[in-house]
Amino acid sequence: MNSDLKQASSEKFRRLEAGCRASGLSLTHQRRALLHCLAQRSDHPTADQLYDELKSDVGGLSRTTVYRILDTFVRVGLVSKISSPQAKARFDADMxxxxxxxxxxxxxxxxxxxxxxxxxxxxxxxxxxxxxxxxxxxxxxxxxxxxxxxxxxxx
Amino acid sequence: MNSDLKQASSEKFRRLEAGCRASGLSLTHQRRALLHCLAQRSDHPTADQLYDELKSDVGGLSRTTVYRILDTFVRVGLVSKISSPQAKARFDADMxxxxxxxxxxxxxxxxxxxxxxxxxxxxxxxxxxxxxxxxxxxxxxxxxxxxxxxxxxxx
DNA sequence: ATTTCAGGTGGTACTTTATGTCAACTGGTT
DNA sequence: AACCAGTTGACATAAAGTACCACCTGAAAT
Missing domain, CATH: 3.30.1490.190 (Ferric-uptake regulator, C-terminal dimerisarion domain)
Structure with missing residues (x-):
């Protein structure tokens, strides 16, 4: 069961990675890390939540970068900002x-x-x-x- | 035409005022002013847009008060925060x-x-x-x- | 494998949007 | 006209997002 989920999210990760390549974006460590998070989580995290999760793993990751990458992903249609009445952006990698x-x-x-x-x-x-x-x-x-x-x- | 709109918005204002009373809220100058704006505008303003519009009319109006009143109106169901992908709250007095x-x-x-x-x-x-x-x-x-x-x- | 460089990142500063605190004030009631 | 619970203003702070620019790196070319 757990391994099914793992399977599904790594499958999703590969699709996102492919989408990234298809849009001509270089696959930097930081982008991969974000794609990993987004593929695994289904709770529609905010930019800061993603930053908090990743900053320890990805040495020297910058908050600015997280915001910028998410922006890029939304722009090329890899990820969407979801609508809610809350005053903050939440992201969803399921299009x-x-x-x-x-x-x-x-x-x-x-x-x-x-x-x-x-x-x-x-x-x-x-x-x-x-x-x-x-x-x-x-x-x-x-x-x-x-x-x-x-x-x-x-x- | 213009006077029809004026008519409609003052009608809307009176309904909002009544709703305010019905919820046991005192009708302060500040609340009336916000209800007026909300009754007239159909562009779903943000808290700061409402503050900017009102601060010159309502002497000494505080930004905090605008945020607080909008919160109250949402809590009692007089107004709603609308959903959008933008990272800020927009308000709508049409329920x-x-x-x-x-x-x-x-x-x-x-x-x-x-x-x-x-x-x-x-x-x-x-x-x-x-x-x-x-x-x-x-x-x-x-x-x-x-x-x-x-x-x-x-x- | 090395070079190259457009594209990407980190760090800092800053803006915008929203919340917390508390003394002073006021709408509505007595 | 006096009272007081509820409300407000001013200030401080937090949370969310953006701007800027020197430096770094992925990946393409050699």
């Missing part, structure tokens, strides 16, 4: 169609894979004149932990 | 079901009133164990201005 649930209390974000909620189209001619490329559905509610305790945690 | 379109380039946020996109239910038993209370759909694309010019603006 397949899926949705997110945000805990109102502690801010945790979980995936929801359920194609029943997929939209069947996009708005074409809306009154605001925007062209629409894509969408995200953000559900909100309470995570299992916050359902039990009625008080605040940190994500 | 009716509608959707948002965010410009990928400049960050502007517009409303989309189109019930065709409303979901017909919420996820009940999802694998992550979250209870789900509500949802938001965030579309992304380009605003009319950014469609013309291919370069960056500030919202």
């Amino acid at each position: 397949g169609r899926h949705h997110h649930i945000v805990c109102e209390q502690c801010g945790k974000v979980a995936d929801l894979f359920d194609s029943d909620f997929n939209l069947r189209g996009l708005p074409e001619n809306n009154s605001s004149g925007f062209t629409v490329h894509n969408y995200e559905i953000t559900f909100n509610g309470l995570c299992p932990l916050c359902q039990k305790i009625g008080k605040e945690n940190e994500s | 009716g079901r509608h959707h948002h379109i965010v410009c990928e380039q400049c960050g502007k946020v517009a409303d989309l009133f189109d019930s065709d996109f409303n979901l017909r239910g919420l996820p009940e038993n999802n694998s992550s164990g979250f209870t789900v209370h509500n949802y938001e759909i965030t579309f992304n694309g380009l605003c009319p201005l950014c469609q013309k010019i291919g370069k960056e603006n500030e919202s």
